Amino acid sequence: MxxxxxxxxxxxxxxxxxxxxxxxxxxxxxxxxxxxxxxxxxxxxxxxxxxxxxxxxxxxxxxxxxxxxxxxxxxxxxxxxxxxxxxQAEELEKFDDEKCTGNAQIEAKAATVKIEGKEVLKDITFEMNPGLTIISGLVGAGKSSLLKLILRDYPMTNGKLNVIGRMSYASQEPWLFPSSIKQNILFGEEYDKARYKQVLKVSALEYDLSLLDNGDETIVADRGQNLSKGQQSRINLARAVYRKADIYLFDDSLTALDRHVQEYIFNECIQKFLKDKLVVLVSQNSKQIDRSDYVIMMDQGTILSSGKPDEIDKRKLNGIKSIIKENVIDDVLEEEVLQTEQQFTKKKVYQEKKKEGxxxxxxxxxxxxxxxxxxxxxxxxxxxxxxxxxxxxxxxxxxxxxxxxxxxxxxxxxxxxxxxxxxxxxxxxxxxxxxxxxxxxxxxxxxxxxxxxxxxxxxxxxxxxxxxxxxxxxxxxxxxxxxxxxxxxxxxxxxxxxxxxxxxxxxxxxxxxxxxxxxxxxxxxxxxNWLLLLPCSVFLAILVLMRTAYIPTSRSLKRLEAANTSYFSKKSTGWAYQLLHGRHNNSKGFQGSTDPKKRIRQASRFVYFSIIHA
Ligand SMILES: Nc1ncnc2c1ncn2[C@@H]1O[C@H](COP(=O)(O)OP(=O)(O)OP(=O)(O)O)[C@@H](O)[C@H]1O
Known part of the structure; x- marks a missing residue:
């Protein structure tokens, strides 16, 4: 008001x-x-x-x-x-991660992160090389914070951090924006058909997409409402995997998946598809920990123990293992996922339509x-x-x-x-x-x-x-x-x-x-002089004729623009999320020129202004 x-x-x-x-x-x-x-x-x-x-x-x-x-x-x-x-606002520290370097390494020495006066990470020292590193620990131990430190999302108050290589990241909460599933996976990266197909396969998405009428062109509703939690997680994961990088950071990306899918993705994606890369996975799954190359165990913002799985302090590992989700919970999850997946093709979401007449x-x-x-x-x-x-x-x-x-x-x-x-x-x-x-x-x-x-x-x-x-x-x-x-x-x-x-x-x-x-x-x-009304009526008739051609066109163009603007409004909520969680991907994100809605909106706007001036 x-x-x-x-x-x-x-x-x-x-x-x-x-x-x-x-x-x-x-x-x-x-x-x-x-x-x-x-x-x-x-x-x-x-x-x-x-x-x-x-x-x-x-x-x-x-x-x-x-x-x-x-x-x-x-x-x-x-x-x-x-x-x-x-x-003029202060910028975050920039680092060049435009191209893959071919080699990857992450090294931290006595790194400390303080947020709002609280020490979230204390005296963190590690060296990660190509292969699978698993970060494990109790809830609130600082696992996500450690990934954010690597991403330079959290500022260091003390210590040193050196990251070599281009990074790709999948957040703990699956983040999807309202566009097609394909756009969600590509996220502004160049379309490489072979890689894209391969990514769908290793992310266990092929079967899900085959159930959909529009396949990967299906539009994802707000907050991914028309997808199950498992599907959201896998699309979120596929986006990170599709991006060509040297370092892959997955924050608890597999936990929302049922046991078999977890195992499949762990084998096919992490152990095979990304085998030459530096992969950091936050996980509390003991089987995955055993099959990793390097383990970092965290507690209360510090590293409790680190090394090869058979080198680390078993006592501490046992402590962690006790809080690992048991198979019983996995089975319950599996059932829930199946239920939601069955519903997923039935959900109807309102679509903006251009009005006629x-x-x-x-x-x-x-x-x-x-x-x-x-x-x-x-x-x-x-x-x-x-x-x-x-x-x-x-x-x-x-x-x-x-x-x-x-x-x-x-x-x-x-x-x-x-x-x-x-x-x-x-x-x-x-x-x-x-x-x-x-x-x-x-x-x-x-x-x-x-x-x-x-x-x-x-x-x-x-x-x-x-x-x-x-x-x-x-x-x-x-x-x-x-x-x-x-x-x-x-x-x-x-x-x-x-x-x-x-x-x-x-x-x-x-x-x-x-x-x-x-x-x-x-x-x-x-x-x-009433006779002057004769030429007047001719001009009036011409005006009315022009109006009948102009009004429906301009009305239609305005509606077209409006119908396609909603799409941008909803993307703007995604933008805010991207700023918070996807900045590190340095992705072109929504800028993709292949977006048809964007082209329609711009074209209708341009034609509308042209006819106004005509
Ligand atoms: N931006 C922040 N502001 C304030 N406190 C934070 C922030 N980020 C993390 N923390 C605090 O740091 C601690 C570690 O959080 P973090 O999310 O890293 O834990 P986690 O090990 O990833 O937990 P989970 O297993 O639940 O994901 C928590 O106590 C959290 O409250």
Missing amino acids: KEVISMMRIFYVDYVLVTIGVITSKITFLILILSYIWMGNTTSTEMIFYVLSLFQQLTTALGIMLPISMGKLAMFRAAFIRLNKML KVDLVVYKKYIQYGGGFIVFSLVILLYILAQSFESVSDKLLSKWIDLQQKVLDMQANSTINATVYEDTVTLKDNTFGMYTILTILKSAMGLVKYYAFLRFCRNASIRIHNAMSSCVVNAEMKFFDNHFIGNILNRFSYDLNNIDESLPFIFPMVMGVMIACMGGIILIATV
């Missing part, structure tokens, strides 16, 4: 500037003509209206565009300052109701009609006054003219001018009043729509959030509300102004 009020203030300032510009230009025109006549020049109605039409063009540039540009300049300044502040009348009706109702809306329209009547009558009076002025000048030149007739003409001329001046002031005041009334109407509508939407979303059943992408919901609050809050108050008065001005113009023309 505060935002809407602030935005409306900007509009008020914009419109006051524009109205002042328009009023000033009208008064300037009046002074210009007066000065011209008072200097003894003769005029005619044709000439005055010709000058008026030229003056109106000047008014557009100086009275409308200039004040608006000044307002936009202020907005540009504010945006520029904010952007600059963001660009005209906007329903009920939409306009609702908007008017939110703005204050039909009576308020009629009053606003009445103000517009009143302002236009003043405008038309003042134009008429102007032409009458010019004719009378000319008549008076002619009478002054002709000495035989009757004095009473002369005086009557002068009085009529002065009265006409008086009326014209009053109407010019009135129409200027009416211009301000009508804009203010309209903006208040729009502001009320915006606030009420916003409140109604918020209350609907807040009170919605959980099912609503399960079936709708968060991006769709966000899109309603950002893109769509933005159109209502910002575009409508600007465009609607313009449309009404032009419509009523056209009607006023036609009436004025009819009062001068």
Whole structure:
């Protein structure tokens, strides 16, 4: 609500500037003509209206565009300052990991990490070389923190860390973004068909994808709701494996999988596919520990013991083993995974669709109701009609006054003219001018009043729509959030509300102004010479024809853009996650130019602007 009020203030300032510009230009025109006549020049109605039409063009540039540009300049300044502040923000330490080096090593010496005053890692010393290193330990021992230290996500307070080689990381919580499964795996990396197929195989995804109608083109819903936990984990893992790297860091990536799948991935992926790489796996599985090359056991942020599996302190290993999930738990998990996997093809998720045809009348009706109702809306329209009547009558009076002025000048030149007739003409001329001046002031005041009334109407509508939407979303059943992408919901609050809050108050008065001005113009023309209505109706017919071609096209393009914008809104939530957890992958992530939704959105936007200017 505060935002809407602030935005409306900007509009008020914009419109006051524009109205002042328009009023000033009208008064300037009046002074210009007066000065011209008072200097003894003769005029005619044709000439005055010709000058008026030229003056109106000047008014557009100086009275409308200039004040608006000044307002936009202020907005540009504010945006520029904010952007600059963001660009000047402190950066994380950079390290070049663009290319694989072919050799890999991680070495830490007395590394300590302190977060918010707490020592998360203490005096960590190790050396990891190609082969499988398993980090094990109790819950909260510091395993994930150690991976984050290697990724340089956690800053070191003491000690040294040296990482050689390109890294790839799979987080403990599977992270998926709303796009196809394929895009989730590629994550901006080049598509290599052979490697991709191989990765699907070693990540045990081939069978799952064969169950889906669209295979790997199936869209992943928000938080991967249409996938089982196991499938999410495997896609998360496949993404890390697909990336060509020297070092692979897997944070508890296999735990959510059933026993057989765990074993399959451990054998096929970790032990075979990545056999020459430096692989770090967080695991508490004793079988995996036994088959690793190097083990680091952690407790309370320190390394309890490290070395080859048969070298490490068995007593400590036994302590760890006791908390390892037993097969009984694995079996329960397996059953759960199977159940969810059976459901997975049945789940229906709402898909954004482009609407067709005209906007329903009920939409306009609702908007008017939110703005204050039909009576308020009629009053606003009445103000517009009143302002236009003043405008038309003042134009008429102007032409009458010019004719009378000319008549008076002619009478002054002709000495035989009757004095009473002369005086009557002068009085009529002065009265006409008086009326014209009053109407010019009135129409200027009416211009301000009508804009203010309209903006208040729009502001009320915006606030009420916003409140109604918020209350609907807040009170919605959980099912609503399960079936709708968060991006769709966000899109309603950002893109769509933005159109209502910002575009409508600007465009609607313009449309009404032009419509009523056209009607006023036609009436004025009819009062001068009704025969002029004939060419007028030809132009009107051409305009209506152009409108019938333009409106459906622009409406359709706007809908296309909106339908594809939701996709970006939902990705933006992924972006935040990527910033937190995927930064180290240095991935191009969502920038992939192959994204069809992105292309459709950009193309529809471009065509829309092109047809507006055409
Ligand atoms: N960003 C952080 N801010 C504050 N404390 C943190 C942060 N990261 C980790 N810690 C703390 O450090 C300790 C180790 O956490 P970490 O997640 O590394 O443990 P873990 O061994 O991976 O646990 P789990 O097996 O449950 O994943 C915990 O006590 C945790 O609260």
